[in-house]
Amino acid sequence: MFPFRLTVLFAGALLAAPTGAATWPGAAPCNATLQACIDATPEGGSVVIASGNVIDENLNLYNRSLTIAAATGSRPRLASGRWISVGSAAVLGDQSVTLRGLSLTDGYVWAAYNGIGTATFDFSGLVLEQTSSPAYIRIEGRSGNTVQARLYDNRITALPRNLNAGLIEIANAGGTVNASVYYNDLRSSAGTAGDGAGVFVDVHSGGGGTVKIHGNRVRGGFFRGGIFVSEGLFSSTASDFEARAYSNVVICAATPASGSTGNGIGFVANNGHIGAQALNNTVTRCSSGIGATQWSGGGATASISGLVKNNLIAGERGLVFATALTPSLSNDYNLLNVASNVAALGANTITAEARLVDREVPRLRADSPAIDAADSAALGLGLIFNTLPTTDADGLRRFKGPGSARADIGAYEYGDRGLLHVASAANISGHVTRIDAPALDDQTDADPIATPNWNAISSGIANDTPFGIYYFSGKWRLFNEDAATPVPNGAAWNLFVPGDGGGAFRHVSSAANSSGSLTTLDNSAVNNLPERIVLVTQNWSAGSSVYNAHPVGLNYLATGPSAGSWRIANLDGAAMPANAGFNVYAQEASPNAFRVDAPASGNTLVLDHPLLNGNRCARANVGRIGSGSAVPRNFDVYYGTGNSRWHIYSYSAFQPGMAFNVVVDPAQVFDCTDRLFADRFGPGG
Numbered sequence: 001m002f003p004f005r006l007t008v009l010f011a012g013a014l015l016a017a018p019t020g021a022a023t024w025p026g027a028a029p030c031n032a033t034l035q036a037c038i039d040a041t042p043e044g045g046s047v048v049i050a051s052g053n054v055i056d057e058n059l060n061l062y063n064r065s066l067t068i069a070a071a072t073g074s075r076p077r078l079a080s081g082r083w084i085s086v087g088s089a090a091v092l093g094d095q096s097v098t099l100r101g102l103s104l105t106d107g108y109v110w111a112a113y114n115g116i117g118t119a120t121f122d123f124s125g126l127v128l129e130q131t132s133s134p135a136y137i138r139i140e141g142r143s144g145n146t147v148q149a150r151l152y153d154n155r156i157t158a159l160p161r162n163l164n165a166g167l168i169e170i171a172n173a174g175g176t177v178n179a180s181v182y183y184n185d186l187r188s189s190a191g192t193a194g195d196g197a198g199v200f201v202d203v204h205s206g207g208g209g210t211v212k213i214h215g216n217r218v219r220g221g222f223f224r225g226g227i228f229v230s231e232g233l234f235s236s237t238a239s240d241f242e243a244r245a246y247s248n249v250v251i252c253a254a255t256p257a258s259g260s261t262g263n264g265i266g267f268v269a270n271n272g273h274i275g276a277q278a279l280n281n282t283v284t285r286c287s288s289g290i291g292a293t294q295w296s297g298g299g300a301t302a303s304i305s306g307l308v309k310n311n312l313i314a315g316e317r318g319l320v321f322a323t324a325l326t327p328s329l330s331n332d333y334n335l336l337n338v339a340s341n342v343a344a345l346g347a348n349t350i351t352a353e354a355r356l357v358d359r360e361v362p363r364l365r366a367d368s369p370a371i372d373a374a375d376s377a378a379l380g381l382g383l384i385f386n387t388l389p390t391t392d393a394d395g396l397r398r399f400k401g402p403g404s405a406r407a408d409i410g411a412y413e414y415g416d417r418g419l420l421h422v423a424s425a426a427n428i429s430g431h432v433t434r435i436d437a438p439a440l441d442d443q444t445d446a447d448p449i450a451t452p453n454w455n456a457i458s459s460g461i462a463n464d465t466p467f468g469i470y471y472f473s474g475k476w477r478l479f480n481e482d483a484a485t486p487v488p489n490g491a492a493w494n495l496f497v498p499g500d501g502g503g504a505f506r507h508v509s510s511a512a513n514s515s516g517s518l519t520t521l522d523n524s525a526v527n528n529l530p531e532r533i534v535l536v537t538q539n540w541s542a543g544s545s546v547y548n549a550h551p552v553g554l555n556y557l558a559t560g561p562s563a564g565s566w567r568i569a570n571l572d573g574a575a576m577p578a579n580a581g582f583n584v585y586a587q588e589a590s591p592n593a594f595r596v597d598a599p600a601s602g603n604t605l606v607l608d609h610p611l612l613n614g615n616r617c618a619r620a621n622v623g624r625i626g627s628g629s630a631v632p633r634n635f636d637v638y639y640g641t642g643n644s645r646w647h648i649y650s651y652s653a654f655q656p657g658m659a660f661n662v663v664v665d666p667a668q669v670f671d672c673t674d675r676l677f678a679d680r681f682g683p684g685g
Contacts, residue, residue, distance in 0.1 A: 021046030023071070033057055041066060049076040049102070059084045063092050070101030070125075073606075077103040081133060086111035086121065093117040101125040106133035112140035113147050113175075121149045128167075130158030130189050136167050143174030143205065153591045155185045155610075160196020163223065164233060168199045172207035172241070181213045183395060183591050188220020193261035197228035198250070201243065204235035204270075210242040212386060215393050215411075215590070218250045221262030225291070226250030226283070228263075231302075232270025238301060239272040244386050246279050247411045249393045251360055252286035252315070263288045264313070269302040269325065270295040276306040276329065279382055280374065282313075282393070282411040284359040289313030289338065291320040292329055307382070309333050309346075310374040312410030314354045314362065319343035333375040335409045348375070350409070363412045363667055370409035372401045379407050394666045395590030400499035415499020418619050418668030420456055421478065423491045431480040433487045439497055440476045447504045447583040448476060449496045449535045451622045452636035454649065456492035463491040464634050464651045466549050468538030469583070481538065481549040494619035494637070496535070496585070496665060503587050506542045507568065509580045517570040518555075520562060525586040528564035530556045533593040533661045535585040535623035536568055542581025550574045551634045552582075553624035554661075571624065571631035585663070592664045595625070598654040605648040606640075611664050614644040617672035620662055622648060627657030 022041050024030040030037035034049065035057055041047050043065050049055075050071035056079040059068070064086075070076050078084070082104065086097050092115035099109065099122070109126060113119035121139055128135040135158035141147035149170070156167040167186045170179045179201075186198040198218035201211050211229065218226035227250060229243045245265055252262035264283035267276045268291075276292065283289045290311060292304045305328035308319065318338035319331055332346025337354040345351075355368035364370050376399065383390055383398070392398050393411035400406065400415035408414055419440075423433040440446055448469055454460045466481040478493055480486075498504040502525050509519035526532050534554050540546070550570040557565045568584075570576055587593050598605055612618045616639045624635060633651035640647055648660055 021048045065096040067098040083107040088115045096120040098122040103127040118146040124152040126154040128156045134161040138169040141175035141177040146176040149179040157187045163195040166197040166200025172203040174205035176209040183215045193221025197224040198226045201229040207239045212244040225263040225266035242275040266291040271299040280310040286315040364414040374407040376407040395592035400501040417497040418665045451494040453492040454636045454638035461490040470540035496621040518567040526566040539581040544579035546580045598658040600656040623661040625659040629655035
């Protein structure tokens with residue numbers, strides 16, 4: 001389809017395979033079954049699965065510490081009904097198991113630690129689907145041991161095994177379990193409400209630790225709850241643990257016709273104590289929003305204490321608290337668009353129409369009373385003290401709006417905007433093209449980030465020229481930095497317009513901050529943060545009207561006198577002029593803000609992301625990270641109709657060590673794909 005754009009490498013966002021690993025299938029002993037390869041790999045080693053064939057084996061990691069990961073470009077899938085089991089003997093010391101990028105159908109991943117030390121389980125990018133048998137991930141800790149678990153960006157579509165089960169299960173029978181359950185997508189495969197939970201936490205028999213549940217999306221009717229945290233189920237021995245639920249989205253009704261069914265977020269104690277924090281969650285179409293109750297037959301010693309703040313609930317009942325159990329559970333700054341509550345409400349509670357785009361896609365409309373109405377101090381302190389991500393349910397910045405310390409009620413933060421600009425005869429004037437968009441008109445303080453899009457229209461239009469952006473007379477304009485090359489008719493750019501707040505800022509080069517081809521950033525959003533996802537676009541009007549006709553990118557200095565600094569670079573090695581202006585965007589990494597490594601040669605990377613795949617109208621926003629070698633030319637993105645994937649294309653060959661930062665805005669993807677469907681109920685919220 002694109003004769004000069006040959007795809008040479010696939011790049012997974014968060015699933016990069018470890019280096020120096022055994023490859024299966026490969027040389028002996030990895031030339032037979034995958035289990036044989038696993039058994040022969042030394043402790044602490046890695047097995048990279050490079051096969052695209054269905055793997056008709058169960059995988060058993062008993063007493064093993066290993067990494068099992070999909071190779072870059074591979075999507076290994078176990079045969080239907082096959083499972084992965086991680087176990088240990090009672091005398092085993094520490095254990096560490098990592099699983100990445102595997103898929104299962106009608107199978108499960110079960111990790112139970114029985115040893116005497118600490119187990120570390122890191123499971124990410126797993127895809128589990130149910131057609132006939134339960135599909136789930138379960139983590140277990142036992143008395144006398146410690147489990148550290150990270151469940152990140154997994155996708156499960158299934159039904160819980162029973163009433164007291166979930167699609168993700170965290171079980172603690174008397175030990176210490178510290179679990180981080182982040183950014184998972186959990187969906188009931190039934191059209192009506194049923195047993196269990198999306199996330200089911202079961203701590204009993206004297207167990208302790210902390211379970212942190214952040215940024216998950218749970219859809220479907222679950223009788224226990226989309227997120228359900230239990231103390232003392234079937235156990236009279238009191239447990240005492242901490243549970244944190246931040247920025248999760250729970251949509252209870254499985255289908256538009258099924259009404260409000262199932263429960264949202266529940267904390268239930270028996271005889272012990274749950275230190276609960278539920279902040280900035282969005283719960284819609286549920287029978288109950290957030291509950292704090294007691295198991296039948298529980299004792300007088302049971303209690304649930306903590307905070308319930310900044311949550312948005314649109315459904316039947318909002319807060320359901322058992323009074324005797326919750327004298328130390330405060331609630332305030334919640335937006336309750338409900339018929340009733342069973343709790344005394346805080347003074348700053350908002351009871352009003354939530355003004356959502358739709359209760360099934362519950363992002364905020366521009367006129368929602370939730371915008372900038374959260375207790376931002378409580379949220380900020382909670383994120384810091386609990387070491388939680390500073391991102392919302394979309395994986396984008398949490399604090400936006402006027403100033404840098406404002407937050408919205410609910411899981412989604414309003415403020416970013418995404419659009420496409422296509423140059424045409426109506427808006428081109430020589431080397432300049434005018435942007436006509438309400439999101440940018442008269443917005444002199446906006447900080448747009450632009451990414452060239454080769455085939456936003458039907459045929460590809462190349463513009464291998466350094467470009468910038470500037471503001472004049474109420475309009476933003478894109479231009480070719482050499483001030484000579486005309487903008488081609490049909491050239492296009494993806495534009496990401498971040499909302500005000502920390503992480504969106506401008507930089508101007510100067511003699512004090514520049515040397516050679518580099519100018520050093522100095523901003524708390526990037527300083528000493530090498531894993532930050534940073535994007536940059538030249539802004540002629542931010543500086544002193546300085547042209548810089550060179551391909552720009554970024555790099556991070558890890559050592560030396562200026563260690564811990566991000567720098568903007570002229571990647572072709574040209575000297576950085578003084579007073580050149582730049583728009584910079586920076587945020588914490590997430591499933592929607594990630595880094596991909598380029599190959600050592602070639603020109604093309606294939607992006608694999610659920611919001612980009614098969615979606616031509618999605619807009620990837622991309623920044624290049626240089627490797628130190630000169631890069632004489634520019635890059636763009638394009639959609640390949642042959643494989644239905646978005647690509648990054650470099651007009652000059654990739655250099656070893658080059659990488660790209662990518663930001664995907666889920667709200668933009670929703671706007672271009674599901675807006676009409678989501679608005680079927682009209683403007684009600």
